[in-house]
Amino acid sequence: MKFRNPFPTSRREAVSGRPVPTLNWVVFLCMALLLTLGVLFIRSATAIRTDRTQFLYLDMLRKWIPAGLALHVLVAKVDYRKWCDWAWGPYLAMLVALVLVMIPGIGTARMGAQRWLFGFQPSEFAKFSVIPMLAFLLADTNLRNGFGKLVVVLGAAAAPAALIMMQPDLGTAMSLVPTALAMAFVAGCAPRSLLALVLSGLVLVGVFFSAAVLPEKLPPEKRERVERVVDRVMFPHWKKRILVFVYPDRDPLGAGWNKRQSEIAVGSGGRWGKGYLKGRQNILGYLPRAVSSTDFIYSVVAEETGFAGSVVLLGLYIGLLGGIVTTGLLCRDPAGRLVCAGVSALLFTHVFVNVAMTIGKVPITGIPLPLVSYGGSFTLSTMALLGLVQSVAIHGGGPGTGQRPS
Template sequence: MNGIDPKRVDWTMLGTILILMTMSVAFVYSAQFKSAESHGDHWEKQLLFAGMGLVIYAALVWFDYKLFFTFSWWVYAGAIGLLLLVFVFEPINGAQRWIPLPSFTLQPSELAKIAVSIKLGAYLSSPDRDMDEWKTFFTCAAIAGLPFLLIATEPDLSTSLTLVPITLAIMLYMGVQRKLLLGGATAIVLVAVVACVWIKFERPPEGQPAAKGQILPPMPLLEDYQKDRIKVFLLQDYDVAGAGWNKLQSQIAVGSGGLNGKGYLQGTQNILGFLPAAVAQSDFIFCVIAEETGFMGGALIIALYTVLLARCMRVSLRSRDEFGRLVALGIGVMLFCHVFVNIAMTIGILPITGLPLPLMSYGGSFMVSTMIALGLVQSVYQRRRIR
């Protein structure tokens, strides 16, 4: 049944979302701030994106989420179509990830992650589905595999990799060929380890001196910037003036905040431009927050995300059917991946990636897609089973 019952709204989740959005606008402003006379207008756009997201969020809560079960193939096909459409447009900075629109650029890969959760949930929650059949396993792998390949081809490997834990979590919960899942997960880890070792010891470009042990030929498949990110993570002091600059400056920003921070609009790494303005407001927004509010502010952000993720898992547990349970689970895992990877890369315990921080990083596509995902979760909670 469509509609919104205020008594059945998860107000804790909604309140957490609003707090994170408010902090996002404030710190996007801070990330662009240079002086009282010099600041960007991205905070105004972020406020607009947040408003758009809230409208879509409310619409999705109003609609019964079972509608997406009925039209799951259309949702999935639409996401695939948008992923193919990006290749029609000219590359931006060497990548074809966006569809230009009048007011902002659409990044279909963000919508594809939600579509995969919906399609996997609809497929596996079908009453006649046999979880012990190999067909079920390989169909799920194909559902996630097609957008994975398209997103990786853009190239956007970090976003495509988020589909892996989403798919594994949903399949593991449903008990789909757990031996195959374990074998597949082991294979993925081994491939990642081999790739990292290969990249660490591959020969440098011709004309550059090779360090001890760098004897392997250049690794195929990955772009140079992707390999540079891994080298920055694995090799201490690797290209600190180039590929390693963002990592170094983000760690300095986080560490220099101390316990209570330097104060709002007082972050020197940001204001003086050591943390590049192009990334400070998006992928490295957590650095701006940590420098200005210190450990206490960073802990608050993590606490808010913990509440948000816990509410998603609670919705999954209280869903009235398997479809709602799987959708909420997939979205919860997706948000966890973004939060964990983004914060971990800023403090140097994971390689630098392009994964933004949900509800905080600047960007229209990501803000709206995150609110679509959370609107679906709230819709499941709105129609939960009363216990």
């Protein structure tokens, strides 16, 4: 059976001698391989379960991957400039959804977080609405390219980030920060202003770390007073995760369990791993089953395939990010370059933080691994974002495309 190209070009363009619209096949191939690995290791992470969750990999195969591919094709076929022009609608709808999800009786709470609305996570789709919105604002020539424009752009990213943080979902909220900064840098915002914002952010992180750790250093009579102040400005689970990161051996059987078992799983994989479906930490349940197929899927991969498998996995991410960056560099339109910058920064943040979290280099934040971790909303939003990149490849007017920017 002959394969039908889902991204057809017009007959006039096909016979004109000009290059026809095409996908970035590096991005598509890396996406397909990562999805395949994801299904395999979700199957491994859930193999010993006896409830319905042992079939999560079938959910990926039957529902989320087909739906994600359909969304990927749909987004790619529409000119990315239209997505940017239409950005206000999805952006405002996303803000409304983020408010609704926190209303008891409308939003659904799971594992202590109010994140679900009708079975989906609005915070995941916030990523797809924020990037075109920021590209629209940064490419708008009516806004002067100064500090005021930077404030408007960061405000557009901060609004959903603040709502997501209230769920609470610190990992997803924080992933929007480097995304906005990377897009502002590519747009030509003043490096000095961006550097000042980065340094301010680092200082703020230092303040939070100090606020969590400081009471531990004080005598009992002063500790209670300081802790009351800290509890007013910091979610309890933030403080708990910081303390686990700073003092990992204080409660190894309680709060520090996930961190410790993840490090053991990654380290025990050795050079070649223990073999597929043979990871001891996973099979014996030392790696918590509630998160082994989601936030800690990299621990399962590293234990079963070792250093070699980890290199292959990270190599696929390098190929994916390289393809996205190349698409942006070849695009002649500023909005297309900004879209690619935002998607690459967002995915890089996810990969970096997730891997660093599982090997104990950053506090646990609950941020999944793109295309590999289980999650319906996350899979759909990631594939939609990659569809946006393919739209830039098809419609961006660079080499290998058949259309010029209007």
